[in-house]
Amino acid sequence: MAVMTYLEAIRETLRQELRRDDRMIIYGEDVGVRGGVFRVTEGLQAEFGEDRVIDSPLAEAAIVGTAIGAAINGLRPVPEIEFADFIFPAINQIVQEAARIRYRSNGDFGVPLVIRAPFGGGVHGALYHSQSVEALFAHVPGLKVVIPGTPYDAKGLLASAIQDEDPVLYFEHKAAYRSLKGEVPDERYLIPIGKADVKRQGKDLSIITYGLMVSYAQRAAETLEKEGISVEIVDLRSVRPLDVEAILETAKKTGKVLIVHEDNLTGGIGGEVSALIAEHALFYLDAPIMRLAGPDVPAMPYSPPLEHAFMVTPDKIAEAARKLAKF
Amino acid sequence: MAGSDALYGLGLDASKIETMYYYMVLSRALDERMWILNRQGKSAFVISCQGQEGAQVGVAAALDPTVDWVAPYYRDLGVVLYFGMTPRDVMLGQLAKAADPSSGGRQMPAHYGSRAHHILTGSSPVATQVPQAAGIAWAAKLRRQEGVVMTSLGEGSTNQGEFHEGMNFAAVHRLPLIIVVENNGFAISVPQSKEMAITDVAVRAEGYGMPGVVVRGSDLLAVFEATREARKRALEGKGPTLIEIKTHRFTPHSSDDDDRSYRTPEELKAEKKDDAIHLFRQWMIEQQLWDEQRDRRLRQRVKHEVNDATDFAEAALYPDPSTLLAHVYDD
Ligand SMILES: Cc1ncc(C[n+]2csc(CCOP(=O)(O)OP(=O)(O)O)c2C)c(N)n1
Ligand SMILES: [Mg+2]
Numbered sequence: 001m002a003v004m005t006y007l008e009a010i011r012e013t014l015r016q017e018l019r020r021d022d023r024m025i026i027y028g029e030d031v032g033v034r035g036g037v038f039r040v041t042e043g044l045q046a047e048f049g050e051d052r053v054i055d056s057p058l059a060e061a062a063i064v065g066t067a068i069g070a071a072i073n074g075l076r077p078v079p080e081i082e083f084a085d086f087i088f089p090a091i092n093q094i095v096q097e098a099a100r101i102r103y104r105s106n107g108d109f110g111v112p113l114v115i116r117a118p119f120g121g122g123v124h125g126a127l128y129h130s131q132s133v134e135a136l137f138a139h140v141p142g143l144k145v146v147i148p149g150t151p152y153d154a155k156g157l158l159a160s161a162i163q164d165e166d167p168v169l170y171f172e173h174k175a176a177y178r179s180l181k182g183e184v185p186d187e188r189y190l191i192p193i194g195k196a197d198v199k200r201q202g203k204d205l206s207i208i209t210y211g212l213m214v215s216y217a218q219r220a221a222e223t224l225e226k227e228g229i230s231v232e233i234v235d236l237r238s239v240r241p242l243d244v245e246a247i248l249e250t251a252k253k254t255g256k257v258l259i260v261h262e263d264n265l266t267g268g269i270g271g272e273v274s275a276l277i278a279e280h281a282l283f284y285l286d287a288p289i290m291r292l293a294g295p296d297v298p299a300m301p302y303s304p305p306l307e308h309a310f311m312v313t314p315d316k317i318a319e320a321a322r323k324l325a326k327f
Numbered sequence: 328m329a330g331s332d333a334l335y336g337l338g339l340d341a342s343k344i345e346t347m348y349y350y351m352v353l354s355r356a357l358d359e360r361m362w363i364l365n366r367q368g369k370s371a372f373v374i375s376c377q378g379q380e381g382a383q384v385g386v387a388a389a390l391d392p393t394v395d396w397v398a399p400y401y402r403d404l405g406v407v408l409y410f411g412m413t414p415r416d417v418m419l420g421q422l423a424k425a426a427d428p429s430s431g432g433r434q435m436p437a438h439y440g441s442r443a444h445h446i447l448t449g450s451s452p453v454a455t456q457v458p459q460a461a462g463i464a465w466a467a468k469l470r471r472q473e474g475v476v477m478t479s480l481g482e483g484s485t486n487q488g489e490f491h492e493g494m495n496f497a498a499v500h501r502l503p504l505i506i507v508v509e510n511n512g513f514a515i516s517v518p519q520s521k522e523m524a525i526t527d528v529a530v531r532a533e534g535y536g537m538p539g540v541v542v543r544g545s546d547l548l549a550v551f552e553a554t555r556e557a558r559k560r561a562l563e564g565k566g567p568t569l570i571e572i573k574t575h576r577f578t579p580h581s582s583d584d585d586d587r588s589y590r591t592p593e594e595l596k597a598e599k600k601d602d603a604i605h606l607f608r609q610w611m612i613e614q615q616l617w618d619e620q621r622d623r624r625l626r627q628r629v630k631h632e633v634n635d636a637t638d639f640a641e642a643a644l645y646p647d648p649s650t651l652l653a654h655v656y657d658d
Contacts, residue, residue: 029517058483126434128451295651297652302423304423
């Protein structure tokens with residue numbers, strides 16, 4: 001067991017999986033010699049060689065398209081999209097192809113593929129280096145979308161994603177890379193995709209969230225504890241498939257639900273989670289479901305006051321939770 | 328490669344030559360100041376034009392900002408200055424202030440745009456501007472407007488589908504478009520040899536039925552001449568031209584990069600010798616168009632402008648947080 005950053009947990013898992021399965025390859029823009037723009041893949045090309053950790057041309061559609069072909073022909077590609085914001089040239093390959101191939105071939109073909117991409121804001125990344133794109137993909141049956149919120153989960157979820165026989169999008173919050181630290185066992189372990197985790201037990205209200213917001217919710221919960229408000233935190237970990245059972249369980253337990261995400265409000269994961277609770281647990285609720293999310297603007301601006309106004313912060317979470325607790 | 332010997336016949340007089348030199352020097356000086364502001368913690372992000380000023384000013388100087396449009400990319404400080412952005416405008420963007428003409432501080436620095444200056448607003452995902460520039464050129468053609476459109480991008484970005492789709496569209500419709508590839512040999516850390524299996528991006532033009540030419544970015548007049556030629560073709564209705572400019576990136580990719588892991592100091596040092604600013608000054612002196620004293624005066628003037636722009640932008644206001652929701656739609 002070692003204490004690692006979120007970033008190190010991802011890197012060490014990639015290393016462990018590359019050692020374990022020689023069908024696995026990593027490629028993408030700058031992932032080889034440079035070790036990735038965030039250094040996630042640093043040292044991997046030196047260890048595994050240029051045939052397994054590969055600098056690719058600057059072309060996301062080709063990155064994902066070739067990964068689909070390589071996966072179909074026996075490799076386990078784990079390509080990186082340099083920023084989630086630049087996944088869009090590959091949308092056709094991801095949504096029309098990777099997601100639909102098993103279904104359209106009546107089960108004849110499968111695409112065991114993991115697409116890693118850093119996402120999220122609060123890092124002065126402006127409109128095109130701050131986006132949260134998970135809801136777009138979570139809408140698509142055939143894809144799985146996982147978003148770890150701790151170093152421990154980062155490892156177990158990544159190993160599961162790589163082992164999975166279907167396409168998985170694995171989103172890493174860039175503000176979490178170096179700020180989050182935690183204990184990570186050395187040995188390989190799997191965290192099932194589609195399983196949420198109760199990160200904190202509480203009784204007055206539930207915060208359902210994922211990604212960087214898990215740690216922000218934890219900070220808010222600590223503040224609120226001092227004020228006598230007991231907060232439960234459910235980390236979804238996968239936004240597709242959702243862990244319906246865990247969502248309903250916490251809603252029934254506390255009767256008050258605050259859903260938090262950085263992605264913008266409308267059409268976000270929060271809408272789906274609310275619908276599930278409204279459908280299956282309405283009469284357990286003591287207050288309307290509350291959502292706290294990024295505002296409905298096209299993307300996060302750069303200028304510090306605007307970026308701050310956009311970002312969901314521990315303070316904003318605490319404020320929303322206070323209101324809900326009082327209801 | 329086209330040479331630059333034919334000064335006479337290029338339609339350049341001494342004042343235009345001085346203007347071109349001025350814009351290169353100004354671009355470099357502003358860029359250097361941005362890095363200082365970055366190190367001082369006053370600016371979170373810098374992406375540089377340094378090394379590419381000859382390419383940028385050579386192209387822009389052959390265009391007519393009153394009728395032509397540009398759809399530049401993030402390194403094109405030289406282009407946007409030539410098209411009318413002032414040093415103050417640039418610094419307002421660099422420091423993310425409300426009065427930044429490109430985006431009101433919303434975009435990262437170097438994401439230029441201004442309708443008034445015929446500079447198309449640009450994003451970060453590379454190559455998206457190519458089909459858009461073709462669209463601007465198409466509208467210009469259909470509306471029988473005077474003028475051409477220039478769009479530029481890095482060599483690595485020519486691997487994107489949108490580059491190829493835009494090239495094809497422009498060629499099919501014989502659009503008045505000039506596609507400029509500023510080939511600095513790297514896409515962040517990835518050398519050209521890993522980006523593509525060709526030496527000259529210009530050969531891609533042939534596949535779409537348009538001419539592709541190669542010029543050296545340190546040869547300002549050659550760049551100017553190639554662009555002037557492409558513009559002439561475009562105005563004559565002969566369609567688009569691809570110009571590949573072999574150039575250099577004197578800095579890391581951006582202030583977030585560290586280039587020591589993928590290129591040696593020796594390589595960089597050698598590249599820095601091929602500097603358009605330096606070479607052009609020498610040439611001007613040889614032609615007796617320039618001397619040390621005038622050079623000093625010009626640099627003094629530029630320094631003053633950069634200081635003024637910095638002070639002005641530092642004193643300017645940030646956007647008000649209440650404007651976060653403005654301009655999502657037209658209301
Ligand atoms: C679609 C897309 N993918 C990835 C990136 C990240 N990125 C920014 S610049 C860059 C390299 C561009 O290289 P090149 O086109 O040669 O231009 P240069 O920066 O060298 O001038 C990359 C990969 C991006 N901006 N857009
Ligand atoms: Mg380049």
